[in-house]
Amino acid sequence: MTVRDYYSLTTQGRARRLRELAWNALAAYDLDVVRMQLLSNEWNGVFRLDTRDGRKLVLRVGLPRDKGGYDPEEIRSEMMWTDALHRELGLTVPAPIRNRDGDLLTTASAAGVPEPRHCVVFTWVPGVDLADRLTEAAYAATGELMARLHMHAATWTPPPGFHIVRNDTPYHPKDPQRLLTPPYLDRFTPEQQALLRDATARVEAVQGRLWNNGQPPRVIHHDLHMWNVKLDRGRVHPIDFEDLVWGHPVQDIGLALYYIQDRSDYTNLRRAFQEGYTRHLPWPDDDDIDAFIVRRSLDFLNHFVGSDDPQEQAFFPKFMERSMERMRRLMPVFSAHTERSRK
Incomplete structure (x- = not known):
C-alpha cells in the first residue's frame, strides 16, 4: 500500500504520525507515561503526558527548520531561560525535563514523518487560555x-x-x-x-x-x-x-x-x-x-x-x-x- 505524503495529510492525520514519533522520543526519558493526549498540531505537535505517579507533563514535537522550526541550539536556549525563570523568579512556566543523558532536547524519528524532529518535555502549566x-x-x-x-x-x-x-x-x-x-x-x-x-x-x-x-x-x-x-x-x-x-x-x-x-x-x-x-x-x-x-x-x-x-x-x-x-x-x-x- 502506498503511504501518503506527510504534508498532504490533514492536521489530524499528521498528528497521528507524530504521536508515534513522540512515543519514540519518550524512550530517552526516565518517565513512566501511561497516557498521551494530543493538545494541538496547528504549529508544533503538542501532547499532554500523564505519568503513573500522577504527574502531568507536556511533550512538544518541533517543526523542521525549513518549515519554521528551530535548531537544537535555539531550542536548548529556550529551555535555559525558562529554567532560569522558574528557579530565580519562582514563576510558573514550562520548566524543562532532561532526558536520561542530561540533555534538554531529544531528536526522534518515525515511519511516515519525513524528517527527524527535535522534542522537548516540560512541566504542565495549569489554567485556561x-x-x-x-x-x-x-x-x-x-x-x-x-x-x-x-x-x-x-x-x-x-x-x-x-x-x-x-x-x-x-x-x-x-x-x-x-x-x-x-x-x-x-x-x-x-x-x-x-x-x-x-x-x-x-x-x-x-x-x-x-x-x-x-x-x-x-x-x-x-x-x-x-x-x-x-x-x-x-x-x-x-x-x-x-x-x-x-x-x-x-x-x-x-x-x-x-x-x-x-x-x-x-x-x-x-x-x-x-x-x-x-x-x-x-x-x-x-x-x-x-x-x-x-x-x-x-x-x-x-x-x-x-x-x-x-x-x-x-x-x-x-x-x-x-x-x-x-x-x-x-x-x-x-x-x-x-x-x-x-x-
Missing part, C-alpha cells in the same frame, strides 16, 4: 507579567551555549525576506504592493532607530499573546517560549497587542495592559508600539507567501485580505504620528 477569559484585570496582570520578564532579562547572564537570533529585521529574522521580491510580489495588486512597501519602510525606520539608540538588547518572549498565557485562579502564567529572540521591550508589547487589535474592547484592553506594565517599567512610545503591530502582519505575510504547505496556501488568500485591512486601518495613524515626530 487567557483568550477564553480575557478581562481588563487579567490583561493588566499580563502586562505586569511581561514587565517582570523584561526586568529579569535585563540583568540575566545567559549560560554558555545560549544562542538565539537578533530581532532586527523588518520580517521575522529566521525567514528569508521574500515578500517584496519576485515572484511573490506578483501575488498582490499594485495597491497592496504599495501598502506593503510603505509598511516595510516605516518598520525598517523604527527598527533602525531602536537598534542604534545605545540600549543593549535583551531576551524577549516575542510571542506572549492571549493563547500563550494561562489564567489560573486569578494568576497569569506564560507558556510557549519557542520564539525567543534578542530584542527590545517595545517589540514584545507590539506583538502581544497585534492579537487583540480587532476586538471592540481593544482600547480598554490596551490601556489595562499598559497600567500593569508600568507598575514596574516605563511604557515605550505608542507610535513605536504601533509599528510592531504592523510588523507582525508583515511577519506572517512574508512567511505564508512562500510556504509550500498546501494547508497554509489554502489559508493565505483570506489571511492576506485581513492583513491588508488591518494595515490600512493602522498605517494612517502610524504615518501621521511618524510625520509629527519628525517635526
Whole structure:
C-alpha cells in the first residue's frame, strides 16, 4: 500500500504520525507515561503526558527548520531561560525535563514523518487560555507579567551555549525576506504592493532607530499573546517560549497587542495592559508600539507567501485580505504620528 505524503495529510492525520514519533522520543526519558493526549498540531505537535505517579507533563514535537522550526541550539536556549525563570523568579512556566543523558532536547524519528524532529518535555502549566477569559484585570496582570520578564532579562547572564537570533529585521529574522521580491510580489495588486512597501519602510525606520539608540538588547518572549498565557485562579502564567529572540521591550508589547487589535474592547484592553506594565517599567512610545503591530502582519505575510504547505496556501488568500485591512486601518495613524515626530 502506498503511504501518503506527510504534508498532504490533514492536521489530524499528521498528528497521528507524530504521536508515534513522540512515543519514540519518550524512550530517552526516565518517565513512566501511561497516557498521551494530543493538545494541538496547528504549529508544533503538542501532547499532554500523564505519568503513573500522577504527574502531568507536556511533550512538544518541533517543526523542521525549513518549515519554521528551530535548531537544537535555539531550542536548548529556550529551555535555559525558562529554567532560569522558574528557579530565580519562582514563576510558573514550562520548566524543562532532561532526558536520561542530561540533555534538554531529544531528536526522534518515525515511519511516515519525513524528517527527524527535535522534542522537548516540560512541566504542565495549569489554567485556561487567557483568550477564553480575557478581562481588563487579567490583561493588566499580563502586562505586569511581561514587565517582570523584561526586568529579569535585563540583568540575566545567559549560560554558555545560549544562542538565539537578533530581532532586527523588518520580517521575522529566521525567514528569508521574500515578500517584496519576485515572484511573490506578483501575488498582490499594485495597491497592496504599495501598502506593503510603505509598511516595510516605516518598520525598517523604527527598527533602525531602536537598534542604534545605545540600549543593549535583551531576551524577549516575542510571542506572549492571549493563547500563550494561562489564567489560573486569578494568576497569569506564560507558556510557549519557542520564539525567543534578542530584542527590545517595545517589540514584545507590539506583538502581544497585534492579537487583540480587532476586538471592540481593544482600547480598554490596551490601556489595562499598559497600567500593569508600568507598575514596574516605563511604557515605550505608542507610535513605536504601533509599528510592531504592523510588523507582525508583515511577519506572517512574508512567511505564508512562500510556504509550500498546501494547508497554509489554502489559508493565505483570506489571511492576506485581513492583513491588508488591518494595515490600512493602522498605517494612517502610524504615518501621521511618524510625520509629527519628525517635526
